[in-house]
Amino acid sequence: MEPKKPPSQQPYPPANIPAKFLKPYDPASTEDGIYKAWIDSGYFNPDNLPARHKEPFSIVLPPPNVTGILHMGSAFMIAIEDIMVRYKRMRGFKTLWIPGTDHAAIATQSKVEGDIYKKEGKRRQDLGREELVRRIEAFAKESHDSIVNQIRKVGASVDWSREAYTLDEKRSLAVRTVFKMMNDEGLIYRGYRVVNWDPKGQTTISDDEIVYTEGKGKLYTFKYSKDFPISIATTRPETKVGDTGVAVHPDDPRYQQYIGKEFDIEFAGEKIHIKVVGDNEVNPEFGTGAVGVTPAHSHVDYEISQRHGLPIVPVINEYAKMSVTGPMLAGKKTTDARETVVAWLKDQGLLEKEEEIPQNMSTAERTGGIVEPLPKLQWFVNVNKKIPSRGNRSLKELMLDAVTKDGIKIIPENFERVYMHWISNLRDWCISRQIWFGHRVPVWYRTDASGKDELYCGVTPPSGEGWTQDEDTLDTWFSSGLWTFSTLGWPEETADFKTFHPTAVLETGYDILPFWVARMILMSQYVLGTVPFKTVYFHGIVRDEKGRKISKSLGNNIDPVDMAMKYGADAVRMGLIVGTGPGSDSKISENKIKGYKNFANKIWNITRFVLSSTEGVSLDRGFTEWSADDAKIMSNFSALLVEVTKEMDEFKYHIVAEKLYGYVWREFADVILEASKKVLAEGSDADKISRKQLLLHILEKSLRALHPFAPFVTEEIWKDMPIADKKPLIIEEWPR
């Protein structure tokens, strides 16, 4: 591009203007080089920071799942965290931001299984455990590499030398160590209980991994047999062959007389034995006021059965098929069995009523399979057991105390109540999964010579012959719950662990509060007796410009890396940050990002003007000879810096970004620069000297203040600033 000649007689461009400023700012040709320079400088690693960086400030990157690629939400998260870290680094903290990835057990395995089935028509059993895990690891590796590139692209100043993976050796050791601790203290138990079974993924899942979808169901009212005195209602007639009791309210006058009576019945070709029990949980107002109790296939019924000693009779298997033996139902899918049972009821004249009711369907978050409650032998974490070594408090209480007594601050505040509400509903946590990708349960079994069963739980396998390890793997959140300290080398007493734990801030999406945030608190409170972090900062969901969730099926994904290539990472970051406070959802559009590309270019052009107006002058940090106008401008600007510094400390990044944007463009460029043209042409020598220093000072401080938000363009300009004692901008001081 041909440099344009201004109307003045001055040669243009002045000799001191580096050629790069004669073209518009081009992020694509700049950013990768800048990132590499940061890496080479070593400043992402706190050990390499200059001596002024003393007080530690640490955060962990919520590890992305190795299931694919990053989306706008991850870019948003990285942008916020990078702002925190760069700000604190400039403020002189010894900053550590640890990156890593999450193996995301079920999510990753079901993704790879799906791909293999599509391409080769093979299922996991066809491949075997070893081969499947090998394939998943290969996929995870590839996915990891592209995620790392994406994190770099957004400009994250993470310390790559400390990168961690939930399934690597150190983190696995931490997992086994904690499992043993909990097991030895009786917090982990193995029990035969009704769990959430995902027939599609062929594994149990936790309560939090269930997604409820609204649908319609039919409520059938009927009697087991002509002789049975009580009518019951159900939406799942096929499970009734597993009934072992009927529960009524103990005070219900209609049924009181039957409590304690037992009946043998032939139902849909199966022999069932029913005992009538009185239970306070039964609502006499609902349906007939009597509940057919199916202990094996309902969480609530299981609990009733435990209170009254009713036997558990499973009638559905892991493939959601009937496991009974009678000719009418044996081997049928539950849905077919339902029709069969209903037809049989009608035929026998037992069906009294059939009505449509709204009904939620439970589906597995990752596979979409319809969740079937099944009784299974599984591993659980007891959240209610009092722990002597922790002041006789239960895990639940430890989790509550973290926020109410131990000072974890949640931003925005209202999520404190959400957290409390979640904990109050918490049940024992089922941690075993019947999948192959993940941390194998560190328990071994054998039967000794005398025929006695032995069980061994340990960090390393037991010595001796004949041991076999538990087949199951652990819930992925068990390992990510340890993230704040496993990443710092725990259980080893590392210097990192001593310096950087508890971490300062945990920044993450509010949608994983129960999954992850609560579990990190649980683990750290229990294992270390400290909080895992002092502050929790929640961001919201990034939506498309119409406010819809970004999803594959809508095809409304905006890829952050594409956007960064097109408009620059700085523009993507600014576009995500401005106007989005903590906890609130945001809308992103290409147009918004484009607007901030213009901003980067504006700073670029401001620099061109300032440099060409101050030829031969260097920034004088001790300059005091301000003209009256300039003194005023400097003092206004200082006031702004005081203001935004306070807001940075209050996590109001969206406000700061907007204010700096407004000042630089609407005040510095539109007003101050314009007025400078006159001063520099017609002012006194003293005024000119003052004004040149003013331009340099404001530009210099603006670059410093903007650096956390737009690190690339500011660092690129910084290289050419006429400042004698310059350090790389990344470790310069925050302006004041």
Add this chain to the structure above:
RNA sequence: GCGCCCUUAGCUCAGUUGGUAGAGCAGCUCAUUUACACUGAGAAGGUCGGGGGUUCAAGUCCCUCAGGGCGCACCA
């Protein structure tokens, strides 16, 4: 059922100790070899969802109603 959030200019949203309503984008009028068209200047645009209360003063605090979003639980 329990709980959380939102409702401010056409659109997207700021507005945290209560003190004369803000920004960006879009639209309108104008400028144009300018540091920058990835531009500038200007004007226009709001009974801050409705109602009530506290107060000298309410977008902001309290109550209530309406609409929208979401989480958890229940779902015989």
